[in-house]
Amino acid sequence: MRGVRDALGVPLLVLMATFAGFVGLARDAGIGLGHTLYMVAFIWALPAQVVLVAQISAGASLLAATVAVTLSSVRLMPMVVALLPELRTPQTRRRSLYLVAGYIAVTSWVIGMTRAREIPRRSRIAWFAGVETTLVAANLGVATAVHLLAAGLPPLVSGLLAFLMPTYFLASLWTTARENASRLALAAGLTVGPAVHWWSAEFDLIAAGLAGGVAGFLSLRAARP
C-alpha cells in the first residue's frame, strides 16, 4: 500500500499528461482504443510507443518498425540492471524479477532509485509492484478517457498536451545520460533524425540511432589517450 502512495505525486501527474499527448498522437494515426490500450499496458515505454506509432503512420513494414523499436529501447536494459540490485534479496524468485522488470520505465525507475532505500529490503519487491501497478492503472484510465474524448478537446489543449512529450523526453534523457557519449548522441539524434525525415519517414529514426552511435564512438575514442 505504501507503494501506491509513493506513486502518487507530481511525476505521476506529468506522466499522465504526457500519456494524454501520446493517446492524441495514436488517435490521429488512426489507431483504435483497443490497440492503444494494448500498447500502454504491454509496451509501457513512451518512447517505444511513439516510435511505433510514427512507424505505423509512415506505413513502415513490420521489419522496419521492429528494428526501430528495438533500437529505441536498448536503454531499458542498463536501467533494469541498475535498479534490480536495489530491490532484490537473495531469496527473490526470478519470476518476480521478470515481472517487476517488465514495468520499469523512466518514471518508475526514478521513484525506485530514489525511494527504495526507505523501504525494508524484504518488502521492496511488493512495494515496487505497488508503485508500478498504480502508474499503469492511472495511465490506462487516462488513455481510455482521452481516446474517447479527444475529438471533443479544443485543438489548443491537444496541441499543448502533445508538446509535453518532447519536453519530458528531452529532460529525462538528459538526466539518465550518465556519460558524455550519451549527451553527444542526444545532440546528434536531435539534428540527424529530422534532417533524414525530409526524404525518408521510414528510416529517419534508425539514422538518428546510428548518428548517436557514431557520436558515442567518437566520444569514446576522444576520451582514450
Next chain:
Amino acid sequence: MISAGFADIDAAWWPWFYITVAGVLANGVWRAAGVAIGGQLDESSPSLVLVRAVATGLVAGVIGNLVLFPAGVLAATPAWLRAGALAAGFGAYLASGNRMLMAIAVTEGILIAGILLAQS
C-alpha cells in the same frame, strides 16, 4: 509478412500481431535481458556505452521529429517557436536543478504565448 505495413493486411489479428512483434517484444526483450545478465555486466564497459548512445540518439530523433514535424494545431505554428520553447524549457530544467515542472511550465508557457500572440 515482415515487409507488410500496419494497414497492409486486412485481418483482425494482423494489427495485434504487428504491435506484439514490433512493440511488445521488440521493447520487452531489453528488460528481460537486463534481468538475465543483471550483475554480470560492467555498466561502464565501452560496448554498453555505445549501445546506450545508439538508443539515446534514436529517442533524440523522436524528439526532433515531434518538434519539427508536429500534427494538429502545432503544425500551424512556426518551427522556431517550437524549437525555442523546448530550448528555453530545457534551460529552465537545468537552471532549476532538474525540476521537470519548470521545464514544462516554461516550454508550454512560451508555446501558449506564441500561439495567442499569433492569433491576436
